[in-house]
Amino acid sequence: MAISLGSIADDYTGASDLANTLTKNGLRTVQTVGIPDPSLALPDIDAVVVSLKIRSVPASEAVNAATEAERWLRQQGAGHVLYKICSTFDSTDAGNIGPVTEALSEAAGGGGVLVTPAFPETGRTVYLGHLFVGGQPLNESPLKDHPLNPMHDANLVRVLARQSRGAVGLIDLAAIAAGAAAAKAKLDALARTGATMAIADAIFERDLETLGEIALETPVSTGASGLGLGLARALVRSGRISGSATGEDVIRPVGGLSAIIAGSCSKATLRQIDVAERVMPVLRLDPERLLAAGPDQIAAAISWAGDRISAGPVVVAASAAPETVSRLQSQYGREASGHAIETATSIIAAELVERGVRRLVVAGGETSGAAVDRLAIPAFLIGPEIAPGVPVLRTVGNTQGDMLLALKSGNFGGEDFFAAALAMMR
Numbered sequence: 001m002a003i004s005l006g007s008i009a010d011d012y013t014g015a016s017d018l019a020n021t022l023t024k025n026g027l028r029t030v031q032t033v034g035i036p037d038p039s040l041a042l043p044d045i046d047a048v049v050v051s052l053k054i055r056s057v058p059a060s061e062a063v064n065a066a067t068e069a070e071r072w073l074r075q076q077g078a079g080h081v082l083y084k085i086c087s088t089f090d091s092t093d094a095g096n097i098g099p100v101t102e103a104l105s106e107a108a109g110g111g112g113v114l115v116t117p118a119f120p121e122t123g124r125t126v127y128l129g130h131l132f133v134g135g136q137p138l139n140e141s142p143l144k145d146h147p148l149n150p151m152h153d154a155n156l157v158r159v160l161a162r163q164s165r166g167a168v169g170l171i172d173l174a175a176i177a178a179g180a181a182a183a184k185a186k187l188d189a190l191a192r193t194g195a196t197m198a199i200a201d202a203i204f205e206r207d208l209e210t211l212g213e214i215a216l217e218t219p220v221s222t223g224a225s226g227l228g229l230g231l232a233r234a235l236v237r238s239g240r241i242s243g244s245a246t247g248e249d250v251i252r253p254v255g256g257l258s259a260i261i262a263g264s265c266s267k268a269t270l271r272q273i274d275v276a277e278r279v280m281p282v283l284r285l286d287p288e289r290l291l292a293a294g295p296d297q298i299a300a301a302i303s304w305a306g307d308r309i310s311a312g313p314v315v316v317a318a319s320a321a322p323e324t325v326s327r328l329q330s331q332y333g334r335e336a337s338g339h340a341i342e343t344a345t346s347i348i349a350a351e352l353v354e355r356g357v358r359r360l361v362v363a364g365g366e367t368s369g370a371a372v373d374r375l376a377i378p379a380f381l382i383g384p385e386i387a388p389g390v391p392v393l394r395t396v397g398n399t400q401g402d403m404l405l406a407l408k409s410g411n412f413g414g415e416d417f418f419a420a421a422l423a424m425m426r
């Protein structure tokens with residue numbers, strides 16, 4: 001198997017978002033969880049997205065995991081490696097977007113790296129280096145209240161520079177509108193002046209198509225699904241792959257029971273939980289009691305779900321509004337509370353799978369990572385899209401047999417997302 005495109009995703013929902021975009025744009029794609037064991041049989045594919053859980057870990061840990069994944073992807077034939085980050089540039093002044101991008105670039109021989117989180121399909125656009133989420137600058141959007149990485153600056157040149165060793169430049173929309181050659185010349189000129197990375201503006205898909213063409217001429221790029229779209233379309237245009245991927249056969253029914261686990265506290269997920277409550281039982285975990293008396297709360301949640309699940313899907317949610325999240329964090333610390341809740345939701349997910357759940361929806365990036373790790377699922381095939389950025393996934397090499405999953409990024413999906421997802425998972 002020689003792949004055309006390799007990607008390293010900094011979280012698991014982001015990985016399935018990217019794999020979905022690549023599949024929709026014609027690349028036969030597999031999402032692996034970490035570097036797969038050599039014994040895992042993968043089908044004939046054009047692209048691999050290696051899911052890592054490195055968005056909110058110490059930078060040195062993220063760099064080590066990502067460079068190891070890059071080495072593996074190059075061994076599989078990848079000429080270009082995309083580092084998949086969040087379309088909201090989810091990061092802190094300590095990293096990990098800058099440190100990982102610089103390390104991947106150094107491993108590939110250096111040169112300026114193109115960076116853009118733009119993903120117009122979900123309302124993420126970049127203009128003059130400033131990220132907009134829907135109609136709002138990043139720092140005024142709900143991401144200002146993110147439980148792990150609150151975003152307080154929309155100027156990505158500034159944000160990325162704070163977490164990087166090298167200088168950061170800007171390829172503005174005017175350069176991109178002038179075409180691939182002009183934009184590539186700008187990237188090269190910035191690199192000559194010492195910039196290790198350049199934030200690229202992008203508002204429309206055509207901008208991402210231009211950026212994809214440029215990125216393919218370099219060994220490494222960093223971006224969200226929008227850049228994935230640009231790269232995939234550039235690969236298909238170049239004739240290097242046939243562009244005939246389809247995910248329909250991936251959703252062959254698996255049967256079994258179904259459940260939803262939510263740990264995202266994003267505005268979209270909070271609304272989705274409220275709406276689901278009209279049509280299915282919802283258990284709202286009490287995070288304060290969960291932190292104070294973990295095992296009892298977890299056992300109670302499993303028992304609550306166990307009593308109801310044979311009659312239909314249930315939702316178990318830790319999610320809470322920003323005020324509640326801040327209260328808990330000031331008492332227990334940001335990382336400790338996030339980690340304890342992720343552990344709890346992952347145990348609940350694994351216990352429900354033990355009790356026969358084979359169709360599972362998980363809301364939240366970190367939450368999904370913890371759940372998939374506990375379930376020890378090695379890889380996924382990519383099925384049809386439920387909502388922009390969220391495909392149905394079918395497990396590959398899973399010891400519990402085939403399962404269908406949806407790993408939903410906190411901010412993605414319409415208000416009826418949970419029912420819509422389960423309607424596609426039989």
Ligand SMILES: Nc1ncnc2c1ncn2[C@@H]1O[C@H](COP(=O)(O)OP(=O)(O)O)[C@@H](O)[C@H]1O
Pocket residue numbers: 147148263264265266287318319320324325328329337338339340341342363364365366367368408409410411
């Ligand atoms: N009630 C709560 N209070 C504090 N933190 C919470 C609560 N519920 C969930 N969390 C934590 O918030 C984080 C949400 O991150 P994540 O799962 O990545 O969601 P998103 O996709 O919205 O970013 C996780 O670490 C989760 O454990």
Ligand SMILES: O=C(O)[C@@H](O)C(=O)COP(=O)(O)O
Pocket residue numbers: 011013014015017018085086087088090119224225364365366389408409410411
């Ligand atoms: O790019 C995106 O917006 C998503 O793919 C993503 O990474 C979102 O992160 P989470 O909300 O933490 O899942």
